[in-house]
Amino acid sequence: MSLRDDVNRFPFWYHRIELPGGVVTPGSAPVDAAAYKVPADLSGKRVLDVGAWDGYWSFEALKRGASQVVAIDDFSDRLGLLKEGDRRAWATFDFCRDALGYDATRCQRTEMSVYDVSEKQLGRFDVVFFFGTLYHLRHPLLALERLAAVTDDLLCIETAILDDYSVYRGGLGKGYGGSEVVMEFYVGKEYGDNDTNWWVPNLNCLTRMTVAAGFPYVTGWKLKNHPTQLPDCRGFSQGRRRPEPTAASQSH
Incomplete structure (x- = not known):
């Protein structure tokens, strides 16, 4: 059986x-990997990938030279459409x-909630990826503090934002x-017909939350x-x- 046949066995x-x-696996994400602006050189960095799913960003970090990646996921999101076994x-x-x-030493993975992340459990990281996860959390700022x-x-964050779409304002x-x-709150399937979507911030809120979590130097942008x-x-x-670091400071 070919590698392509093996890929197609997964639902x-x-x-x-x-x-x-x-x-190439037949997924849809990331929509635009370049838009994430992940550093091209992660040589020697230890990276945490939160909500890793199939592992795109875990493997991308290794391709960019990361010394080790730890991927975590709790498998709670089924996009509002997947069956239990999918x-x-x-x-x-x-x-x-x-x-x-x-x-499996250089590329580790473990089932874990973001709320359980701690130095005792996982150690420390140079870089953390937090992609496609924040809006699935009941306590997003707590998660940012844990990370x-x-x-x-x-800390690199990607999430749904409200700048161009609001459930309560008309779409x-x-x-x-x-x-x-x-930041909007959803108790049911209001956002994207997915009952695991709880909170969505606008970009201004997202960057301020990043500062509040302990990162004073923040940049934010939209996908489109x-x-x-x-x-x-x-x-x-x-x-x-x-x-x-600027190019000038790196040259000294």
Whole structure:
């Protein structure tokens, strides 16, 4: 059986991952990997990937030179549409890890809630990826504080945002894109027909939350300036403990 046949045995893929031999898993995420602005060089960095799912960003960190990646997930999100058995825990992650040739020491994974992240459990990290997860949490600021407690340098966040879409204002084109600092709460399936979506901030709120978690140097941006569909209404925040080194400072 070919690698492509093996890929097709899984009922669902979230990530689009390039495997050897030109095989690509049939996922839809990330929509635009370049928009995440993950540093191109992660040489020697220890990276935590929160909500890793199939592992796209775990493997991407290793491709960029990370010395070790720890992936965590609690498998609680089924996108509002998957059946109970469609998310097969770490099966797709392990499949891709083996196909890409990464060993389980350099590329670790463990089932864990973000609220349980601690230095005692996992150690410390230079870089933390927190992608596609914040809006699934009942306590988003608590999660950011848990991650801040183990992050030495850079926290990268990607999440749904309200700048161009608001459930309560009337949908697409009716968000909070100005100076407001806003977060909406959903008790059911109001956002994206998914009952695991709890809170969505606008970008201004997201960057302020990053500062509040302990990262004074923050940049934020949108996936697309003029989104035409809900999946494109996404935002990013990068929080640093120290100012990002400039080209001039790196040359000395």
